[in-house]
Amino acid sequence: MLLRFILGLIGVGFAFILTISLISDLTTFLSSPPEESAEHEFHKHPKHLALASDGPFGKFDRQQLQRGFQVYKEVCAACHSLNLVAFRNLHDLGYEEAEVKAIANQWQIEVPTVNPETGEPATRKAIPSDTFPDPYANETAARAANNNMLPPDLSLITKAREGGAAYTYSILTGYQRQPAKLVREFPAAKTPPGLHYNPYFANLNIAMPPPLTSAGQVTYAPGNPAPTVDQMAEDVSAFLVWAAEPKLENRHRSGIAVVIFLLVGTVLGYLAYRQIWAEAKRKVRATGALDPKNLAKSRRAKAKSGVTG
Numbered sequence: 001m002l003l004r005f006i007l008g009l010i011g012v013g014f015a016f017i018l019t020i021s022l023i024s025d026l027t028t029f030l031s032s033p034p035e036e037s038a039e040h041e042f043h044k045h046p047k048h049l050a051l052a053s054d055g056p057f058g059k060f061d062r063q064q065l066q067r068g069f070q071v072y073k074e075v076c077a078a079c080h081s082l083n084l085v086a087f088r089n090l091h092d093l094g095y096e097e098a099e100v101k102a103i104a105n106q107w108q109i110e111v112p113t114v115n116p117e118t119g120e121p122a123t124r125k126a127i128p129s130d131t132f133p134d135p136y137a138n139e140t141a142a143r144a145a146n147n148n149m150l151p152p153d154l155s156l157i158t159k160a161r162e163g164g165a166a167y168t169y170s171i172l173t174g175y176q177r178q179p180a181k182l183v184r185e186f187p188a189a190k191t192p193p194g195l196h197y198n199p200y201f202a203n204l205n206i207a208m209p210p211p212l213t214s215a216g217q218v219t220y221a222p223g224n225p226a227p228t229v230d231q232m233a234e235d236v237s238a239f240l241v242w243a244a245e246p247k248l249e250n251r252h253r254s255g256i257a258v259v260i261f262l263l264v265g266t267v268l269g270y271l272a273y274r275q276i277w278a279e280a281k282r283k284v285r286a287t288g289a290l291d292p293k294n295l296a297k298s299r300r301a302k303a304k305s306g307v308t309g
């Protein structure tokens with residue numbers, strides 16, 4: 001009895017505290033509604049981007065990946081590494097062994113190493129087993145060159161950002177003049193010197209200067225679409241999807257195989273169930289126990305004897 005009373009008291013105390021905190025939260029919310037901010041009003045969600053690798057049956061468009069790699073190589077690699085992707089992974093995009101060797105050998109950024117004779121830091125040409133190197137010696141150097149911001153490694157960027165490839169594509173094509181309305185309403189949010197207005201970036205001002213500015217910045221091999229800014233942005237985004245998940249096609253393929261396997265398994269399971277219980281059911285039916293009238297009778301008998309279930 002006493003225990004019940006104490007437990008009840010604890011319950012009432014708990015409910016009381018909850019009510020108090022609810023009331024206090026409500027009053028703060030009503031007295032000071034969330035502040036309007038430039039981000040709140042002007043930030044945009046990624047544009048729509050359809051790639052061949054989308055959906056459960058998606059496959060990479062190798063031609064597009066090669067174009068995207070070319071954009072990475074000629075534009076983005078000046079600032080961004082791909083430290084989880086090796087040159088030899090380019091075989092996947094359809095490059096031959098010799099081509100991969102040549103690409104690594106001619107890479108504009110050399111790989112850090114140590115001079116075996118003097119022990120001094122040195123650099124050497126890349127080889128196929130190297131990953132795409134960081135153009136900066138370290139973080140300090142990277143920040144010094146980029147308005148104190150760090151160009152992130154792009155290996156997993158399409159996995160790391162909401163919107164994935166569409167986000168990258170939107171950032172690359174989203175640079176614009178800062179709307180006059182924004183500056184009028186939020187003077188403090190004016191783009192500082194050295195940054196660039198981009199409504200697809202979380203805080204609207206990005207340290208990356210627009211990397212793709214003019215059509216034909218990269219020359220595509222004959223037979224490819226014209227290298228407009230939009231096309232280059234789409235291609236490099238597709239390439240970064242591959243960089244983040246080179247085995248995407250295997251995943252799709254095994255996913256489909258597993259679903260088919262489970263469907264067949266379900267049908268077989270159902271047929272086995274029918275087979276195993278066929279005899280038992282036939283017998284029960286023969287006794288008439290499943291007849292609705294008999295069922296009702298036996299239920300009544302059970303109720304009378306106090307057996308439940």
Ligand code: HEC
Pocket residue numbers: 071072075076077078079080146149150151152154157161168171172205206207208209211212236
């Ligand atoms: C001049 C150097 C430079 C070049 C060239 C460059 N970037 Fe960047 N990039 C940066 C810097 C610096 C940042 C960090 C910006 C920030 O945090 O404000 C960045 C950030 C990014 C981000 C991440 C945004 C985020 O959400 O954090 C992506 C994606 C990106 N760059 C893609 C690219 C692609 C693709 C290319 C090639 C077409 C490219 N960049 C070329 C310097 C560069």
